[in-house]
Amino acid sequence: MSSSTPAIPLADTIRARRSIRRFRPEPLPGALLDELLDLAVEAPSSWNFQSRSVVAVTSPEGREALARAAGGQDQPRRAPVTLVFVAEIDAWRRDLSDVYETALRRGAWSQEFADMTATAGLDFQRDLAARGLLREYAVKDAMIAASFAMLAAADAGLASSPMNGWDEAEVKKVIGADHRDDLAIALLLPVGYPAETRAHPGRRPRDRHVYAETFGVAHTGGGPR
Numbered sequence: 001m002s003s004s005t006p007a008i009p010l011a012d013t014i015r016a017r018r019s020i021r022r023f024r025p026e027p028l029p030g031a032l033l034d035e036l037l038d039l040a041v042e043a044p045s046s047w048n049f050q051s052r053s054v055v056a057v058t059s060p061e062g063r064e065a066l067a068r069a070a071g072g073q074d075q076p077r078r079a080p081v082t083l084v085f086v087a088e089i090d091a092w093r094r095d096l097s098d099v100y101e102t103a104l105r106r107g108a109w110s111q112e113f114a115d116m117t118a119t120a121g122l123d124f125q126r127d128l129a130a131r132g133l134l135r136e137y138a139v140k141d142a143m144i145a146a147s148f149a150m151l152a153a154a155d156a157g158l159a160s161s162p163m164n165g166w167d168e169a170e171v172k173k174v175i176g177a178d179h180r181d182d183l184a185i186a187l188l189l190p191v192g193y194p195a196e197t198r199a200h201p202g203r204r205p206r207d208r209h210v211y212a213e214t215f216g217v218a219h220t221g222g223g224p225r
Helices: 011-016 030-040 060-069 097-104 112-129 134-155 168-174
Strands: 050-059 081-087 183-192
Touching: 011 134, 030 050, 030 081, 030 134, 050 060, 050 134, 060 081, 060 168, 081 134, 097 112, 112 134, 134 183, 168 183
Parallel strands: none
Antiparallel strands: 050 081, 081 183
């Protein structure tokens, strides 16, 4: 990193984070797990409707069941906790008055903005419903929360293994949500103390995936000139 590169405190954590599949058996301290969960739900969401939840599975029985639901992958079995990120597809249909009241009390929203959100935000969700996109948008919100938790865990010296290979119906059974058609599983995130180290497999050069203004036009660095 050159001396002219701006300092981003989280940069080293992001660059050092690896997906770890083997974990030490000791549980996470309760206060540390609580902090990870608090940071996960700090994540932004569409209209601040917070259409996502997290289920922390720590019991041996629950973790074993998640491993089976993931086709026998061992990470949920080995990690002391697996965070299941749940997309709440119909959360916007429920009472959101506490969302508006909290934002008003904290001075984050004006009354005008709260009123607009209560109308335009719900109209936006109705449009998503008409186009069959409610699930997609709720999963996006849940994935942002999962990313927050993953980076928070790495910053605390913990390891994680984001998982996308599992049977949704089976995962929902494990967390007691198999009767809920309004819920979808976005991600499984086993978390714990690492029992292995993994080398960085590398990433393609930035110019393979980062463009300026138009897809396919290389971004050469720097801002507007």
